[in-house]
Every structure is written in C-alpha cells, then in structure tokens.
Amino acid sequence: MGVLNVTPDSFSDGGAYPDLHAALDRGRQMVEQGAAIVDVGGESTRPGSSGVDAAEEKRRVLPVIEALAAELPVPISIDTRKPEVMREAIAAGASMVNDVGALRESGALEAIARSSVAVCLMHMQGEPATMQQQPVYDDVVLEVREFLEARVAACRGLGIAADRLVIDPGFGFGKTLAHNLQLLDRLSSLRCADLPLLVGLSRKGMIGTLTGRPTSERLAGSLALATLAVERGASIIRAHDVAETVDAVRVAAAVCGGWQVGVTA
Ligand code: 9MG
Numbered sequence: 001m002g003v004l005n006v007t008p009d010s011f012s013d014g015g016a017y018p019d020l021h022a023a024l025d026r027g028r029q030m031v032e033q034g035a036a037i038v039d040v041g042g043e044s045t046r047p048g049s050s051g052v053d054a055a056e057e058k059r060r061v062l063p064v065i066e067a068l069a070a071e072l073p074v075p076i077s078i079d080t081r082k083p084e085v086m087r088e089a090i091a092a093g094a095s096m097v098n099d100v101g102a103l104r105e106s107g108a109l110e111a112i113a114r115s116s117v118a119v120c121l122m123h124m125q126g127e128p129a130t131m132q133q134q135p136v137y138d139d140v141v142l143e144v145r146e147f148l149e150a151r152v153a154a155c156r157g158l159g160i161a162a163d164r165l166v167i168d169p170g171f172g173f174g175k176t177l178a179h180n181l182q183l184l185d186r187l188s189s190l191r192c193a194d195l196p197l198l199v200g201l202s203r204k205g206m207i208g209t210l211t212g213r214p215t216s217e218r219l220a221g222s223l224a225l226a227t228l229a230v231e232r233g234a235s236i237i238r239a240h241d242v243a244e245t246v247d248a249v250r251v252a253a254a255v256c257g258g259w260q261v262g263v264t265a
Contacts, residue, residue: 001037001077001098001238002030003202004068006060007044007052020063027068034246037096038072039238040064040089041079045100047132047172047205054084061085062092069093075118083107090115098198100124100173102151113158120166120198120236121151125174132174132205140179141186144169149192166236168198172205180206184225187232200238201225202245223248231256 006023027038042060043052052060061078069076070093077096078089083105086097095117102121103109112119123144125135137143148167155165169183169190183190184201191197201207207221208214219241226237226245230252239245 001039001198001236002027002033002035002242003238003240004030004038004040004064005044006040006042006064020067023064024067024071027064027072030242031072031074033243035074035242037075037077037236038068039077039079039096039098040068040094041098042085043080045079045128045173047128049128051128054082057082057085058088062088065089065094066092069095077120081105081108083111086111087115090117096120098122100128100170102147103155104151109154109158109160112155112164113160116164118164118166119155119160120168121148121155122168122198123147123170123173128173132172135174135176135179137179140175140182141189144183145190145192148190152192152195162193162195166196166198167192168200171199171201177206177209180204184228184232187229187234191233196235197233198236198238199226199229199234201229202237202239202241219244227252 004023004027030038040061042057057080065076065078075095076093077098078086078094079098080086081099081101097112097117098120099108100122101124103112125131152165171180202222203215203218207218211221222241223244226239227248229237230249237245237249
C-alpha cells in the first residue's frame with residue numbers, strides 16, 4: 001500500500017504533493033513501482049496533529065481519488081475517519097476505506113455497511129493530538145487484539161462480510177517504543193478470524209528513536225521492520241518508499257511462503 005498524503009502537514013511527506021498533477025504523477029509512479037493499493041489521505045494523523053474539517057479534507061482528496069480511480073489498475077483507498085468523507089470518496093471511486101479510528105465515529109459503520117468497499121480497522125489509543133503523551137496498557141498485545149476483535153464483531157453485526165475486513169495494530173498510535181516492539185514481535189498472535197493484517201511502520205518515530213535518524217533517513221529501518229512484519233504474517237505493508245519496500249517484501253515473502261505476494265519462480 002503506497003502512501004499518498006495530500007496534506008500540508010503530514011509527518012514525513014507533508015506538502016510534497018501540493019497540486020493535483022503532482023499527486024497523480026506520484027500515484028502513477030507508485031503503481032509502476034509495484035504498489036497494489038494507493039492510500040490517499042487529506043488529514044494528518046501524526047502525533048500532535050489537530051484535524052481538518054470535512055470540507056477541507058474533501059477538497060484535498062476527492063479530485064485525486066476521482067482521477068486515480070479512473071486511471072490506475074489498482075484499488076484506491078481513502079485514509080479518513082469521517083463518514084461524510086468516506087461516502088463521497090467511495091462515490092468518487094475509492095474501493096477501500098483506511099480508518100485509523102476503526103469506524104468509531106458516529107455513522108462510520110453504517111457508511112461502510114451501505115457500501116461494498118473493503119475497510120481497514122486500525123487500533124489507536126486516544127486521539128492524534130495527545131495520543132503519545134502517556135500511552136498506558138496492562139498488556140498491549142491482548143488489549144489491541146481484544147479491540148480489533150470487538151471492531152470486527154461490530155462490522156459483522158451490521159452485515160459487513162469478513163472478506164471486506166483488514167485489521168491493523170496501529171504502530172505509533174498511542175504506543176510507546178516498548179509497546180510497538182512488543183506488538184511487532186508478537187504480531188502473529190494478533191491475527192483474528194484469518195483476516196489480512198496491515199501494518200504501517202514506514203519512517204515512523206520508533207525508527208527515529210532506535211537509530212537517531214530524521215524521517216528522510218529512515219529507509220533502512222523501515223525495510224527492516226517491513227521484513228519482520230512479513231515474517232510474522234503481515235499481508236499488506238503501508239509504505240512511503242514503494243520500490244524499495246516491494247523488493248524487501250518480495251524477498252521476505254519468498255522465504256516465508258511465496259503465496260503471500262504471488263511470487264513466482
Ligand atoms: C494513515 N496511517 C498512518 N499510519 C498508519 C498505519 O500504521 N496504519 C494505517 N492503516 N493507516 C495509517
């Protein structure tokens with residue numbers, strides 16, 4: 001899953017795609033480099049960020065989604081928590097919703113239930129503005145797993161088929177370095193009902209903490225974590241550096257069972 005942020009303030013590539021043409025070029029390039037999904041986001045959820053209103057978010061994402069969905073041969077995902085943005089992005093051609101709030105906003109579950117799109121349910125403790133101030137868990141793996149199971153049950157209860165669901169532990173979303181490391185180490189125990197597991201580790205703060213490097217220099221750390229995630233059962237890797245990540249994932253998946261990424265001899 002290639003990341004296409006159309007925000008002025010995202011933590012690693014904010015402001016890089018200020019106009020429609022630049023965003024489209026980047027979307028095309030990611031698909032040429034092997035992205036199987038393009039994830040378009042118009043509201044930053046980095047730690048400390050405050051949100052934008054729905055009108056501004058739609059202004060940023062809808063033209064990009066419409067153009068990419070018309071042209072690209074891969075699913076376009078909308079990264080949003082707002083039901084109104086979900087609905088209009090789906091009408092514009094998005095075939096997946098990536099919700100870091102796991103459809104907890106009022107009306108979000110219903111928006112997905114009335115559609116036929118896939119949805120990624122991500123765990124987050126707290127809200128982006130304050131989530132990294134003091135994350136607390138008794139047992140992070142157990143609590144994330146129980147949360148994801150409950151959100152899957154809520155979706156199933158509204159008739160959303162299991163084959164539309166993807167789960168994600170939400171690395172860096174209300175988690176300390178120790179929480180993130182534990183979650184990654186025990187990633188395989190988060191699997192529930194055989195649903196695909198998505199992980200986003202690309203350029204994240206945990207790599208900065210471990211290496212001392214700024215976001216622009218976190219490629220090696222990102223590839224190391226992507227490889228470990230594949231080895232532990234992740235089937236979708238959300239990444240900024242698509243070409244390099246696709247190579248790393250292909251190689252890792254060939255060792256772990258080539259069926260995961262359709263590797264052929
Ligand atoms: C939008 N976004 C930022 N980080 C993410 C992650 O780790 N997972 C998902 N699903 N979305 C993310």
